Amino acid sequence: MxxxxxxxxxxxxxxxxxxxxxxxxxxxxxxxxxxxxxxxxxxxxxxxxxxxxxxxxxxxxxxxxxxxxxxxxxxxxxxxxxxxxxxxxxxxxxxxxxxxxxxxxxxxxxxxxxxxxxxxxxxxxxxxxxxxxxxxxxxxxxxxxxxxxxxxxxxxxxxxxxxxxxxxxxxxxxxxxxxxDPIPFAHDSKTELTNRFLSLVSENFKKEKRVIYYANCLRITPRHLSQVVKQVTDRTAGEVIDEMVIREAKLLLTSHVMNISEVAMELRFSNSSFFGKYFKKQTGITPSEYKLSNNIAV
Incomplete structure (x- = not known):
């Protein structure tokens, strides 16, 4: 509901x-x-x-x-x-x-x-x-x-x-x-691999936050995946995953629909404490602090 x-x-x-x-x-x-x-x-x-x-x-x-x-x-x-x-x-x-x-x-x-x-x-x-x-x-x-x-x-x-x-x-x-005035962008196998990675992450980031999962899906090593993604996006594979997770977390925290425990569950964290530590590491503030300062009435 x-x-x-x-x-x-x-x-x-x-x-x-x-x-x-x-x-x-x-x-x-x-x-x-x-x-x-x-x-x-x-x-x-x-x-x-x-x-x-x-x-x-x-x-x-x-x-x-x-x-x-x-x-x-x-x-x-x-x-x-x-x-x-x-x-x-x-x-x-x-x-x-x-x-x-x-x-x-x-x-x-x-x-x-x-x-x-x-x-x-x-x-x-x-x-x-x-x-x-x-x-x-x-x-x-x-x-x-x-x-x-x-x-x-x-x-x-x-x-x-x-x-x-x-x-x-x-x-x-x-x-x-x-x-x-961008740096020329190479359209090659690295670009194709990165596109496949970004597509996989957008579909699976809630349940899978490990680089090794996406590397296995793409049949390459985690190190190679991060190196390629870094060359194309200026972010490592792990940083891209974290960005997508945090963006969704902010959306859910601001909606008034879910409390912090429910947001943690929606994003497949084992518990709200682990989610809170992850969120603070990525943003510098706790989920509670973010929720208080960014609520939107619905």
Missing amino acids: QQELLNKTFSEKNHEEALSLNDGLMAKIHHSSDPHYCSSEPFRVSSYALILITKGKMNLRINFVEHVLNQRDILLIFPHAVYEIKDNSDVSFISIHFNKNYLKTKGIFFNSGEAYRMFQNDPTHKFSLSKEEYTFIYYDMLALHKKLNVPKDTPQIKNIVHNSFLELLYDLFLLKNKQK
Whole structure:
């Protein structure tokens, strides 16, 4: 019952259903004056999204940390993070939503290792655009929005929409790379191995927190796995696992749905004492201290 409540609190069921009905790709234009503008409740969705602020500013929390988005800011939302819009006044934005199934069926693969490295030091996944860049991206998004509203029986419309989406996606990657001036990223067997590791961890981190488990799944030694993951993400395999566990722990502690013992049980720790020691080692504070300072009423 508690898990059902947590899932209900941090999800947008209607959003996911609508996305599925639209083949995994949607575009929306939002104005804070609209009666159905956006929920003020915390939400967690399983899809990706791009949000471009076209007017005003938006105050929001991402994984319970406060952030401000201003006009010409663009935000990349990754699956499973928790979002809460704190201020619904005088803001307009355009959003593009797409899920993993759309990417997969269209032959697009987000490189997990590259995305992890690109955004690990930028927890908001946000960057600001110049006026020229904003105009460029804004019209990309408007064009995609317009094409998504063309009748579905229009000849070749799926290919037209897909090409418009690709243009937007690659334009954004070009801008992001230009702004961060990243070290060239090698696409090789190490990248592939790291992607497989990240996928395994995201599916199993609650029950398996040992590097040796993932190394055995991938049929390599723990040392080799950590060396490869470190080269690709700048984090060891153990550090990546710990990050995912702590992120989920913070989510559960902040939800008001579970107490500390129940969070420890949900994350498969043997007892709350062991969980508390683990949490303090990773964050510098106890679960109780974190829960007291980060509660969200639901």
